[in-house]
Amino acid sequence: MNLNEETNPAEAQNEQSNIVEVRLTLNGETKYIQWKKQTPLLDAMLNAGIDAPHSCCRGTCGTCVCKLEEGEVRLKRNFVLSEAHIQQGLILACVAVPISASIKINYDKF
Numbered sequence: 313m314n315l316n317e318e319t320n321p322a323e324a325q326n327e328q329s330n331i332v333e334v335r336l337t338l339n340g341e342t343k344y345i346q347w348k349k350q351t352p353l354l355d356a357m358l359n360a361g362i363d364a365p366h367s368c369c370r371g372t373c374g375t376c377v378c379k380l381e382e383g384e385v386r387l388k389r390n391f392v393l394s395e396a397h398i399q400q401g402l403i404l405a406c407v408a409v410p411i412s413a414s415i416k417i418n419y420d421k422f
């Protein structure tokens with residue numbers, strides 16, 4: 313028996329709890345991706361092959377703005393959005409990390 317091939321239940325549990333389900337709508341299409349909690353949302357989308365709009369990737373240009381329709385995220389930094397924007401649910405995908413386990417975002421409506 314090769315011990316390296318065994319699945320450690322604690323590791324599997326950690327791996328699962330490290331993943332957030334994202335439903336996103338972009339250019340009229342709705343897709344589902346998995347988002348690792350340590351990764352910015354933009355990186356998760358690009359890694360999944362989604363051509364999400366972006367430019368600076370540092371929270372300074374606003375190109376990646378989308379609307380958070382369900383769930384909760386934290387912005388690691390924000391030099392673009394006002395408090396009013398945030399109250400409307402707008403987020404910056406390049407600096408967003410998840411708080412809730414399920415997220416719904418929309419690039420087409422805001």
Ligand code: FES
Pocket residue numbers: 365366367368369370371372373374375376377392404405406407
């Ligand atoms: S890509 Fe510039 S703020 Fe996100």
